[in-house]
Amino acid sequence: MEKAYKLLSLQEKISNKKAKTLIDKGLVSLKGKKIMLGRMELPKDSIFQISQVQKPKVIFEDKNILAVDKPPFIESYELAQMFKDRVLLHRLDKDTSGVILFVKDRSPFHLQAKNAFKNQEVYKEYLALVEGIVSQECEINKPILTIKTTHAKSKISKAGLQAQTYIKPLRIIGKKTLLEVVIKTGRTHQIRVHLKSIFHPIVGDNFYGGMDAKRLMLHAHKISLLGYEFVSQEPMEFQNL
CATH class of the missing domain: 3.30.2350.10 (Pseudouridine synthase)
Known part of the structure; x- marks a missing residue:
């Protein structure tokens, strides 16, 4: 098990800070469920989906x-x-x-x-x-x-x-x-x-x-x-x- 933001940073090859920001914005989901907490403990083989923010x-x-x-x-x-x-x-x-x-x-x-x-x-x-x-x-x-x-x-x-x-x-x-x-x-x-x-x-x-x-x-x-x-x-x- 590992914290969600750390797993996301590894998956996307981004910083931990950027990973936390994506989660805080509500852009990250796992198996159709939105990840609400960056410190949530998840299996290390978790694959995240990231929603794209559209332009206003x-x-x-x-x-x-x-x-x-x-x-x-x-x-x-x-x-x-x-x-x-x-x-x-x-x-x-x-x-x-x-x-x-x-x-x-x-x-x-x-x-x-x-x-x-x-x-x-x-x-x-x-x-x-x-x-x-x-x-x-x-x-x-x-x-x-x-x-x-x-x-x-x-x-x-x-x-x-x-x-x-x-x-x-x-x-x-x-x-x-x-x-x-x-x-x-x-x-x-x-x-x-x-x-x-x-x-x-x-x-x-x-x-x-x-x-x-x-x-x-x-x-x-x-x-x-x-x-x-x-x-x-x-x-x-x-x-x-």
């Missing part, structure tokens, strides 16, 4: 706003470093793909957009593949409390902030359901925690009890605000279900 694509840009199609496995702040003349308007989890927006810092539009988010005047629609069969649409209205230490983690709690999530089944795939998810609020890990709370965790969401997959099956499909609407098409992982 610009969906739209004008003087007010920049819409980018974010691939999974990239932190929002990493993406911001690629567009240094703009600032993030909101964030997506590292493993979530889809539309993310940037604006020019402290511009009149920036202030308007921030107020639109604050006043819940932004339409945010996601696609999520969940475990189990969801037969009808419903609203999940449960308060969420987020505890921030090294990593943020959220849970349903009466001490939390109000959170609203609307789900609608689009199609059943085996024993899984592809959902359209619309959120009114934007709490940390809101969709993931709400879906877990109704016993339908997102496929690939190891952090909240979901089954193993090469990625978190959550995609920011559409966002609308202040007369703008942007759409990111379904990733191949969703099209090939």
